[in-house]
Amino acid sequence: MSHRIRHPGFAAKRQSAEQAAQFIRHGMTVGMSGFTGAGYPKAVPGALAQRITASHGAGEPFRIKVLTGASTAPELDGALARVDGIELRVPFQSDPELRSRINAGGLDYMDIHLGQLAEKVRYGFFGKIDVAVVEIAAIREDGLLVPSSSVGNNKTWLDMADAVILEVNRWQPDALDGMHDIYTDGALPPHRTPIPLAHPGDRIGSPYLEVPLDKVVAVVETDAPDRNSPFKAPDAASQAIAAHLLDFLRFEVRQGRIPANLLPIQSGVGNIANAFMQGLAESEFEGLTAFTEVIQDGMLELLISGKMELASATSFSLSPAGIERFLEHAEALRQRIILRQQGVSNHPELVRRLGCIALNGMLEADLYGNVNSTHQMGTGMMNGIGGSGDFARNAYLSVFMAPSTAKNGLISTLVPMVSHVDHTEHDVSVIVTDQGLADLRMLSPKQRARAILEHCVHPSFRPALEDYFARALAGSHGKHTPHLLPEALAWHERYLVTGSMLGPAAQEAHD
């Protein structure tokens, strides 16, 4: 019997990916594992894509609804998108092939708060889950499942699906065993009770997932790495953002508004997040904790160095080098890393109770502190809102960060009016760019505009934005949130027409 499939009943269900993919048919709703490129099924989606291609070749329709944890990888989203096999995709994606098809109008994508999908499925809002395809690290002798490098919505898929396909991935480290905490509260309203978690490190469930053997239609063995993008060293803008943020946190500690070891940190993925983690590593802060979605390289290093006591998340997102570091230190980290289902890691009850410091990226913000996290020029989907809304609305501090310009300086991150709103003025405490930090707490819209103009806007766009604000103050119909409607989206329009948000004079200076 395989080292990783230690229960004979499950072992008897071993099949090839191709055999397993036969259980998925046109029109089905399929719940798949995967969160930030970790723990997604590696084999069945590809076999399914082949089935879909064959059906389409025979003139037969074959498209499915794909629900996951969050983003996956080319082997899943890319493979299924390429063969036009997805009718509806929920709740987050970052695959280039899938994204381009979404933005060409080729399929439906529903972008919802990552912390809400599982409960909405349990409420019955998404109808029946026909099949679950879930990667795990091992099946124990007692039939319990050792979760993989992400937990995501796997508990919900296993509970709710009519049929379950398990992918047991030998590549996933043995060391994962024991790091997970799977909470069971099957109650729906009006029978729910408080979630008994008062500290990021509390374990309130079991380290293992469960599934009735008779629901399992196939067990597929794989041996393939997670997406594991290489680590990119933080660039200058990210380092500047991280430095502004660290200064602000120091100030808040001095004011007595945040404890010396900060509050549980939620940190998105990417260059800025890594720069901030690096900044923390070099800072005086100690005894840190994280209550977040993802553990990436920077946070892992904080855990290894001991600056961070523990991290609660729902997924890893490590580089190949990060994986090596994790394996080196896995034993020591076992009690200090907790992976939960995303309905718990992103739960508003817990984010509010713990008082998280929420750090999220953004595409753009406007004068009044409204934030666009998802839509390029108001119409094209980038990735999705992810967990940013779960955290920002309920956090102790809700921080949004981005370089002050994009596209080689042709796009301003700060605009008169954002072209899409994911986080309203009510949910944004602080905006940080490489230019500086605007503390928007307790400010009226006009006060926020002045803070953003003073601290965040790139010099090549500041005169134009100041000019807009001044003219809006004078000419706006209502002067609570001054706008000139015919111009409010003009910067985006100009970009679509000319390839630059810069006006003619500024464009000349830029060229």
Added chain:
Amino acid sequence: MSHRIRHPGFAAKRQSAEQAAQFIRHGMTVGMSGFTGAGYPKAVPGALAQRITASHGAGEPFRIKVLTGASTAPELDGALARVDGIELRVPFQSDPELRSRINAGGLDYMDIHLGQLAEKVRYGFFGKIDVAVVEIAAIREDGLLVPSSSVGNNKTWLDMADAVILEVNRWQPDALDGMHDIYTDGALPPHRTPIPLAHPGDRIGSPYLEVPLDKVVAVVETDAPDRNSPFKAPDAASQAIAAHLLDFLRFEVRQGRIPANLLPIQSGVGNIANAFMQGLAESEFEGLTAFTEVIQDGMLELLISGKMELASATSFSLSPAGIERFLEHAEALRQRIILRQQGVSNHPELVRRLGCIALNGMLEADLYGNVNSTHQMGTGMMNGIGGSGDFARNAYLSVFMAPSTAKNGLISTLVPMVSHVDHTEHDVSVIVTDQGLADLRMLSPKQRARAILEHCVHPSFRPALEDYFARALAGSHGKHTPHLLPEALAWHERYLVTGSMLGPAAQEAHD
């Protein structure tokens, strides 16, 4: 000793409103009671307005920051606005005088989620609260305070203010004694624990407020009614909206997605809410509960008839006739009405746990389900977001309702792009107008647009909105959320220029 001031220490601090107002000085931050025109101080604000007028007459500056529960009344917001005595107003208002000054740019107004103000004050984000001015119904022999017809943020003002002015209002019914539930969890992150409330009827605190006697600088006796606007019988549009919503809830019950007695209802105030309550009264639904902000006439009648078992709120908002009905039945209702501080009534932890059905009004929604609750034509403040965000984000079902047109048919409630976003596409489950109901759950943006076009838009605007959507589908840069940016806000621009959102042809037909 007064019947309502039964403790000698407090009785000794009796003063006139004019004397009490002396404790409030230029530049101070003042926390005042009051929520939806109930339980606000009736005397001190007027006396303060006189002081301010005198100062201004003498060429001296005198403006204060006013924090309340929610909206108050002409005696507070109106009186202070009229004398230009407010520098900053937080977190909600509905006074015509104050609103017009906000929209003329005469003062700063900060609109935040009603459930968040108390905690942000406790975090220290608003600085020091200099003075609290809090209406109560009585002071007991033991010095405990019987709260008034609203609780609002009063516990926070009493706890945090340097000095406290109490207004003891004889007009408030004796019957209020025992209806309140004031929860004490003084812990700030990272020391918070779960809120031990699992049912809207759970009592988790004390019926009384407390304040150290030595912080009380004045006790003022009053005998004045709450704002108590007369009840307006629901109009035809409101009744149509209520009927659509009841049909939808029946459908959800039949599908097994909602219990037969529904889930705890959160209902805003106003004509549509009253129409819905009247619809419930005439419906087959029984055993109802409410976990909401405000108990208005319609909900009171449901309680009296027994269709509703109990209601948890932070405030009453009754008509004069409603007050009479309340007094008639007060004894029987004592155990079935619970008034909490708004930090509890609107707490995301509880809204999510209980699975509230959130029913809120809106100014406008767009094709893709984004909702504007606050800004007229994107720039002028109506009232504020209130508790709608506390409930909508975390509710079991998040419903937004409005007549399909406003201003005698010249404004469409459904527009290409909302001019301000308070509730994002991620937080809106259902949109209802007199035309019908669009169930937006599990839909992509384009699917949402089709549902809204089919069910919600008034016929006089439907052709134009269908035309916009069709052209956006064809011409939009990204086709996930199709928009034509130069036209997205054109309906609002047209209204500002011509007084109507109707295009020339439709305007002719309308005239």
